[in-house]
Amino acid sequence: MKQSNTIIKTHYKREDNIAAYLMLSPWIFGFVLMWLLPMIISIYYSFTDFNLLNEPTFIGLKNYIRAFTEDKTFYKALGVTFTYVLILVPLRLAFALFIAMLLNKKHKGLGIYRTLYYVPSIIGGSIAVSVVWKQMFGNQGVIMSLLNALGMEQKVSLLGNTNTALGVIILMGVWQFGSSMLIFLSALKQIPYSLYESAMVDGAKPWKVFSKITLPMLTPTIFFNLILQIINGFRVFTESYVITDGGPLDSTLSYVLYLYRRAFTFFDMGYSCALAWILVAIIGIFTLFLFKTQNSWVHYEAGRE
Incomplete structure (x- = not known):
């Protein structure tokens, strides 16, 4: 009897597995076709001399050596991207936290405000918005007209000035x-209100409540957002490509835009693949560093072993 029950359970388990794999098959197919195979191919091309017209020729580590020893534009693009990430990520997270704390209070029409504040993240990376941004900060744009009206005349637009172009991006x-x-906002709602009640009873000032309760309780969320934003920051392309095309004088030449140029302007596909994997390594190093340092500043409610 036990043996028959085991056979029946095994049969149903096998059917469940088959059903699960059938459901997962579209994702598996897409992952293999659109991600895994291109990754493997790009790794191979990064060790070759390949220009899309001729057969790839294996050259070993020469593309990687070329990037670090011969290519000055590589360091320029890397510097621009590092500057972008180091300024953008803290500002974006600080502003996002500030707005989240405002929206965490009870107001009329709060759902509408949340939607309006989220809209830029949906459309912000699009070509259309980048074109609008370019027009706003161009010579005849709204921003330049406003600055001139306020008496701050600008001979060169903010996008044409090497000192301000990256700031616009x-x-x-x-x-x-x-x-x-x-x-x-989701994390703020998970903080027990009893902590704030205790702080109010003790007469704690708002900045003390924020630094001693809100901020420590948010550190896991800050850690998660920090990793996501660093990855997204290193991958910046559309804004740099559409708004300034890397100019003026390569002051907004992002790493991915330079990689794109090497691949589709100079048809240096092997070298561009090497640049792509250098970027993967850089992002991996940053991510690993954050994971290694999280024990010193990230506070988990349940603790970590």
């Missing part, structure tokens, strides 16, 4: 704070 990135804001 960063400003657009900060404007796309909606996704981080929603994550912070």
Whole structure:
């Protein structure tokens, strides 16, 4: 009897597994076809001399050596991207947390405000919004007209000035704070209100409540948002490509835009694949560093072993 029950359970388990794999098959097919195979192919091309017209020729580590020893534009693009990430990520997270704390209070029409604040994250990375942003900060744009009306005449537009062009790109990135804001808002609602009640009884000031209760309780969410935003920051492309095309004088030349140029302007596909994997390594190093340091600043409610 026990043996027959075991056979029946095994049969149903096998059928459940088959059904699960059938349900997962579209995702598995897409992952293998759109992600895994291109990754494997790009790794191979990164060790070759390949220009899309001729057969790839294996050259070993020469593409990687070329990037670090011969290519000055590589360091320029890397510097621009590092500057973008180091300024953008703290500003975006700080602004997202500030708005989340405002929206965490009870107000009329709160759902509408949350939607409006999230809209920039949905459309912010689109070509259309980048074109609008370019027009706003161009020579005849709204921002330039406003500055002139206030008596701050500008001979060169903010996008044409090497000192301000990257700042415009960063400003657009900060404007796309909606996704981080929603994550912070969800985390704020999970903080026990009893903690705030105890602080009020003790007469704690608002800044003390924020630094001793809110911020420590939010550190796991900050950690999660920080990793996501660093990854997204290193992958910036659309804004740099559409608004300034890397100019003026490569002051907004992002790493991914440079990678794109090497691949589709100079047809240096092997070298561009090497650049792509260098970027993967850089992001991996940053992510690993954050995971290694989280024990010193991230506070989990249940603790960590």
